[in-house]
Amino acid sequence: MDKSVQGVLGISMDKIKEMVDVDTVIGTPIVADNVTLIPISRVTYGFAGGGSDLPTKDPDRFGGGSGAGITITPIAIISINQGKVQVLPISDKPGPVESAIASVPSVVDTVSDLINKHKGKKTKSIEA
Secondary structure, three states: OOOOHHHHHHHHHHHHHHHOOHHHHEOOOEEEOOEEEEEEEEEEEEEEEEEEOOOOOOOOOOEEEEEEEEEEEEEEEEEEEOOEEEEEEOOOOOOHHHHHHHOOHHHHHHHHHHHHHHHOOOOOOOOO
16 A cells, blocks of 8 residues: 555546546446436546655654545436437436536537438438
8 A cells, every 4th residue: 555645546546547437427328228328427536635755763653634525417318219309317406417408409400410410311400
């Protein structure tokens, strides 16, 4: 175990990177019966750490620590069915993030274009 402030903080940050990646925010698409569902989540985290690298007669003495908290909250699902893309909020009372997702039509257009290119079809107009 690394007994330095830099080592403790580095290990903690590496563990956070392992837990939170892009697949945590934009989930893996789920395809069933020609309907594609893409989960969207809000990820928040906090991190704190510190310690002391004061020289002592005993080199094995070290004081320090770190901690982190992570919250993953599902906020919406993008539904793609027969060329129609919808953003379905999970909460009845959407917050600012949910409202931003629902109000950005370019996200829906981009997803639709990618799916249609993948299928080799022409882009269809999207009803919101």
